[in-house]
Amino acid sequence: MVGLDHYLLVSGLLFALGLVGVALRRSALVTLMCLEMTLNAANLAAVAFSHYLGRAEGQILVFFTIVIAAAEVAVGLAIFVALFRQKQTVSLDDLTSMRS
Amino acid sequence: MSQVWVILFAPLLAAGLITLFTRRSQGLSAALSIGAILVGFGCALQLFAALGSGQPLSPAPIQWLSVGPVQVEIGATVDRLSLLMLLVVTGVGSAIQIYSLGYMKGDPGLSRYYACMSLFTFSMLGIVLANNFIQMFIFWELVGLSSYLLIGFWFERASATAAGIKAFLTNRVGDFGFMLGILMLWSYAGTFDFAQLQSRLPGLHLEAGVLALIGLLIFCGTVGKSAQFPLHVWLPDAMEGPTPVSALIHAATMVAAGVYMLARVIWLLAPAPFALEVIAYIGGFTALLAALIAVAQNDIKRILAYSTLSQLGYMVMAVGLGGDLQAMFHLTTHAFFKALLFLTAGSVIVALHHEQDIWKMGGLRQKMPHTFAAFLIGTLALAGVWPLSGFYSKDEILLLALDHNAGLFVLAAFTALLTSFYMGRAFGVVFLGQPRDRHAFDHAHESPLVMTGPMLFLVVLSVAGGWFSAVPHFLQPAAAGAEHSLGLQIGLLAIPALGFLVSGLLYWRGDASDAPLQRALGPLHRAMYHKFYLDEIYAVLIRYTQDLVAAVCDFIDRWIVQGLGVGGLSLGVGLVGRVVNLLQTGQVRTYALWFGFGVVVVVYFSLIG
Numbered sequence: 043m044v045g046l047d048h049y050l051l052v053s054g055l056l057f058a059l060g061l062v063g064v065a066l067r068r069s070a071l072v073t074l075m076c077l078e079m080t081l082n083a084a085n086l087a088a089v090a091f092s093h094y095l096g097r098a099e100g101q102i103l104v105f106f107t108i109v110i111a112a113a114e115v116a117v118g119l120a121i122f123v124a125l126f127r128q129k130q131t132v133s134l135d136d137l138t139s140m141r142s
Numbered sequence: 143m144s145q146v147w148v149i150l151f152a153p154l155l156a157a158g159l160i161t162l163f164t165r166r167s168q169g170l171s172a173a174l175s176i177g178a179i180l181v182g183f184g185c186a187l188q189l190f191a192a193l194g195s196g197q198p199l200s201p202a203p204i205q206w207l208s209v210g211p212v213q214v215e216i217g218a219t220v221d222r223l224s225l226l227m228l229l230v231v232t233g234v235g236s237a238i239q240i241y242s243l244g245y246m247k248g249d250p251g252l253s254r255y256y257a258c259m260s261l262f263t264f265s266m267l268g269i270v271l272a273n274n275f276i277q278m279f280i281f282w283e284l285v286g287l288s289s290y291l292l293i294g295f296w297f298e299r300a301s302a303t304a305a306g307i308k309a310f311l312t313n314r315v316g317d318f319g320f321m322l323g324i325l326m327l328w329s330y331a332g333t334f335d336f337a338q339l340q341s342r343l344p345g346l347h348l349e350a351g352v353l354a355l356i357g358l359l360i361f362c363g364t365v366g367k368s369a370q371f372p373l374h375v376w377l378p379d380a381m382e383g384p385t386p387v388s389a390l391i392h393a394a395t396m397v398a399a400g401v402y403m404l405a406r407v408i409w410l411l412a413p414a415p416f417a418l419e420v421i422a423y424i425g426g427f428t429a430l431l432a433a434l435i436a437v438a439q440n441d442i443k444r445i446l447a448y449s450t451l452s453q454l455g456y457m458v459m460a461v462g463l464g465g466d467l468q469a470m471f472h473l474t475t476h477a478f479f480k481a482l483l484f485l486t487a488g489s490v491i492v493a494l495h496h497e498q499d500i501w502k503m504g505g506l507r508q509k510m511p512h513t514f515a516a517f518l519i520g521t522l523a524l525a526g527v528w529p530l531s532g533f534y535s536k537d538e539i540l541l542l543a544l545d546h547n548a549g550l551f552v553l554a555a556f557t558a559l560l561t562s563f564y565m566g567r568a569f570g571v572v573f574l575g576q577p578r579d580r581h582a583f584d585h586a587h588e589s590p591l592v593m594t595g596p597m598l599f600l601v602v603l604s605v606a607g608g609w610f611s612a613v614p615h616f617l618q619p620a621a622a623g624a625e626h627s628l629g630l631q632i633g634l635l636a637i638p639a640l641g642f643l644v645s646g647l648l649y650w651r652g653d654a655s656d657a658p659l660q661r662a663l664g665p666l667h668r669a670m671y672h673k674f675y676l677d678e679i680y681a682v683l684i685r686y687t688q689d690l691v692a693a694v695c696d697f698i699d700r701w702i703v704q705g706l707g708v709g710g711l712s713l714g715v716g717l718v719g720r721v722v723n724l725l726q727t728g729q730v731r732t733y734a735l736w737f738g739f740g741v742v743v744v745v746y747f748s749l750i751g
């Protein structure tokens with residue numbers, strides 16, 4: 043029998059995977075994807091809670107999250123394109139101008 | 143009685159009016175000041191007349207300060223003690239102020255002079271009338287301030303300014319002890335009021351040590367104001383002021399304040415025998431020390447200044463021996479004859495165009511007969527020759543010493559001998575013999591009536607001030623003076639006779655000089671001439687204390703304030719900044735990692751913590 047715990051376990055693993063990806067990968071694109079993964083981990087947890095608690099708020103929240111994530115990806119990709127035009131790279135190792 | 147407030151505030155009013163309105167008109171300023179003190183004298187006489195009527199003389203006190211348990215009133219004590227002082231201060235004070243008209247004639251700062259004089263009179267009267275310690279302390283400080291103004295009156299002279307500062311600072315040292323004593327007394331008794339303190343004190347059952355400490359701390363005030371050893375150094379330097387100022391400060395007012403204060407709080411000192419003993423010895427020592435120094439001085443005003451110190455020593459010693467009546471008696475007569483001596487000295491100084499060195503005077507007897515006679519009477523009174531006032535008051539003190547402490551009696555008797563000797567010396571050199579400075583002698587002339595008049599007034603008082611033991615009987619009608627044999631009194635009379643004899647042999651002749659005395663005393667004479675090097679010792683002491691304090695302050699500033707405080711703080715902030723700076727790698731991933739870390743921490747605490 044698959045219960046709430048299993049969903050939460052998968053969600054936690056996904057989140058950890060995403061976080062590790064954000065922390066370790068060099069390409070900005072991959073980092074963005076990993077970020078999406080953490081968002082989806084949260085989505086999964088929200089839907090699971092919504093189902094098992096019999097309340098709709100979790101699923102409504104997920105819709106918002108998906109919309110915001112889509113917008114975020116659009117903005118993020120635009121930034122990367124602009125960055126690439128400026129610096130000819132999207133490798134995060136080379137983008138250290140936040141420390142002067 | 144409203145006269146009391148008139149006496150107190152008339153001089154203040156005069157000082158205010160002179161300062162604000164009449165500075166341009168010297169005559170009006172002088173008239174205001176003299177008028178104020180004469181009105182005060184008149185009111186004091188009126189109070190004196192009302193004394194017998196039995197009605198209460200002290201006006202109701204005014205509540206001045208009320209902070210929790212601290213209640214301070216401004217009141218006026220009018221009893222026999224303060225009435226005596228009122229009469230002395232206003233009486234001698236008015237004589238001196240009238241005399242100043244002649245002495246200060248033509249001085250461009252005359253208005254300022256009279257404003258300061260009035261302020262000084264006001265302050266002194268405030269001390270006399272004070273009915274509690276706080277009021278007394280305020281006026282005590284006011285006297286310090288106005289004496290500073292008067293001593294440094296000729297402020298163009300650097301030495302006068304320095305003397306004023308010295309007087310003020312030396313007094314502050316004593317006043318600090320005085321203040322500590324007042325506060326300590328308050329912490330035990332909870333009141334500043336003299337009458338309440340007097341009634342509460344026996345019920346407090348204070349330890350002997352505490353009482354002695356309070357007594358000695360309060361005595362510190364006297365040591366400063368009445369110029370007792372070791373704070374006597376300001377008084378001779380205060381001679382830099384105009385001579386009438388010296389007469390006022392050294393005779394009737396400021397220095398008398400210390401002795402008066404002791405007499406006012408004698409109930410506080412009486413149960414502390416140790417404090418009294420210290421007071422007696424300090425007084426006796428001051429008397430001897432000052433008399434020794436006076437023997438070797440050449441400035442006529444300095445001789446008188448050291449003689450004042452010496453006589454104040456007598457008074458303080460008398461208080462220490464439990465004889466506050468005798469002290470007040472001597473204070474009164476001393477005010478008369480010392481004011482007289484200063485005024486006559488001022489008359490000589492003016493006649494010789496501000497020459498103060500006695501070795502440039504001489505033979506003035508022919509030129510200034512009135513001044514000569516007045517100085518002679520002052521000298522005899524100071525030396526204690528029968529039947530002048532000094533004889534009665536000084537002998538009371540000598541006999542008191544004989545009854546209580548043989549050592550102090552010998553010391554006091556020897557001081558009396560020295561007194562007659564140095565006064566005989568000054569008298570002989572100034573008025574007898576041949577003129578030493580022909581030019582100055584030719585210019586010498588008798589002083590005008592405005593100066594000789596007050597001198598005559600003081601001559602009368604100096605002669606008659608001691609008859610019938612008037613002062614002790616006035617202060618304490620029931621007191622019966624201890625009877626002493628006639629032989630003893632004649633013996634005491636021999637002391638000034640001997641002093642005059644020796645000084646007469648040495649100085650009452652045309653070729654008088656200090657050489658025989660210098661030969662006889664050797665290095666002692668040199669030490670006496672240099673005031674036993676006390677000023678120099680103090681200078682060195684103060685320099686070393688100052689250096690030490692400066693070193694300590696420097697250490698605190700450099701290592702604690704600068705090192706630990708300012709430096710430590712900036713070092714700490716800098717270190718934290720450096721550590722935090724390491725987190726700022728510029729790598730987005732690091733920020734993300736820290737962000738995730740932060741989320742975990744926040745979630746942890748919001749769910750579990």
